[in-house]
Amino acid sequence: MRTSITEVTESPAALDVVAGVDTHADTHHVAILSVTGARLGDFQIPATTAGYEQVLTYTRSFGNVRLVGIEGTSSYGAGLSRYLMAQHVDIREIVRPRRAQRRRGKSDPIDAYAAAQQALAEPEALPLAKTGDGLVEQIRVLLTVRRSAIKARVAVIRQIKSLLVTAPESVRTRWAGSSDRDVIENLAATRPGAASASVSAATAHALRRLARRHQYLSIEINELEEELRDLVAKAAPAMLATKGYGVITTATLLVTAGSNPERLRSEASFAALCGASPIPASSGKTNRFRLNRGGDRQANWALHQIALVRLSTDQRTKDYTARLRANGKSKKDVLRCLKRAIAREAFHLLVHPKPVPATDDLRALRLQRGVTLVRAAISIGAEPARISELERGRRPNAELASTYRAWLTAALHE
The missing domain is CATH 3.30.420.10 (Ribonuclease H-like superfamily/Ribonuclease H)
Known part of the structure; x- marks a missing residue:
């Protein structure tokens, strides 16, 4: 020493x-x-x-x-x-x-x-360190493996398409016009002859191996997502039950915040950490802000995905977007404002989470009323599969759960 x-x-x-x-x-x-x-x-x-x-x-x-x-x-x-x-x-x-x-x-x-x-x-200006322990650390390591598996699977499908482009005519025409899923399933089930027999046989062998690798990676990704679902449901049930937040986006934001999100001094600091804080881009008579290209890009991706989901499914988000567009905001400006608003919401869901409505009794209430999933879904304007997932706790949604419970309760008292 x-x-x-x-x-x-x-x-x-x-x-x-x-x-x-x-x-x-x-x-x-x-x-x-x-x-x-x-x-x-x-x-x-x-x-x-x-x-x-x-x-x-x-x-x-x-x-x-x-x-x-x-x-x-x-x-x-x-x-x-x-x-x-x-x-x-x-x-x-x-x-x-x-x-x-x-x-x-x-x-x-x-x-x-x-x-x-x-x-x-400058002790007060320096960031507090993440604890690197607990559920969030478990989520981080699983999320890291999932990302690498996703990249490997993308590389596999690219290799398959590349080989099909240059494959002998007999191989190439066999799979022409098929969807990616059909190509993977059918290639994995092929039984080509010896690879040493011809170029066509060697190419068929290579394609079958790549297809089976793609299937294995898909199984691995699905298993990881199920494990992440359980961990995220324990670590951030309020965030997962909020509209627009999926398992992977919630897991990404949890990893960015760390096991001790209280280390984040304000929602503005979290927005800056996620690269969602407004950056001045004014000059002369132009007074505007631009998208922030700094911060944690994975967290920024998560905010972007949540924004896209809400733009297509949430009426409040659509109304908010319409108001901004009416005020002269461009599409990029609207997205920046939306991501900033979601970052504010995510910060409070992480640091000041609210209790999540219970859903384990919803199926019993529906059966007590004697209605089917399809009828219940039509009555509240949802998909039957979505109601089924809500009842089983597979895909929580606080807003949908409240609406569904109110409908069931009102129906029972009629």
Whole structure:
């Protein structure tokens, strides 16, 4: 362990100290500053539980630990962050400096002291670190696997189409005009001859393997979505029951906010985190805002998907859009305003969730009345499959549940 200590005249018992950590895959470098900015020491530790204990022991040897600034709390510093949080140490996420700002060079001690100085100078401006634990962390890892499976499946269908373009005439004409689903199902069921027999046979073998890979990935994606549905229903039932929020979009917003969404200071900060905050784009007589191209792009995608769903299914959203268009807003401006409004709503659903209406008794109420799913759905203007999903708790919707319950209750008292 490398150690460099500068002697100070203050008594350790009287000191408040701040630490900065430069994180790497195998080792972390820690630097200690007093609250007056004096350098007390820096050292390197292994990125293990024993190393994390050394960080706390060594830092506390100089006095009371006021704050620890860590680079990469969601990557290389995740383990150290979780350990320090468990020990009730206040930590902050350090924003890595731009290369142009590194006037003094770069090394592990320099970066560690820079992290400590940033934590000391602007503790309130630095973001609180995610806890990286609990249901949201489970959702994050499953969502990561699902995204990679989606990309792999897209790559497979592209390969199939590419091979069909250049395939021998006998193979190409066989699948011409078929839908993607039919091509996958039929290719997976083919039984071509030996691949060494001809180009056609080798191509048929390749296509069958790709089709079966596509099917396997589809099964994996469906299994992941079912697992995510259960976790999301536990982590954010109020958001999942709100119109427009699906399993994947809700999971994405949960991961962006983290297991401790209270770390978000305001709904405006959450909107900026999602890349949905308005950016001024005015010049001369032009006074306007543009879409924000920063922030978490996955969260921005989730807001975009929710906006599209509401634009097609929600009357209030349609009325809101019509008012904006009547005031001269372009389609991009309308979408920006809509995503900003959804970000505001999502923030409150995460930080101040409301109780979700119970739906486990709706089927019993319907059977008590003696009506079918089709009749109930027609009466409230919904699809029978949607009512069935609501009764089984597979697709919660607070607004639809309230409407359905009111109709059933009124009918029972007639």
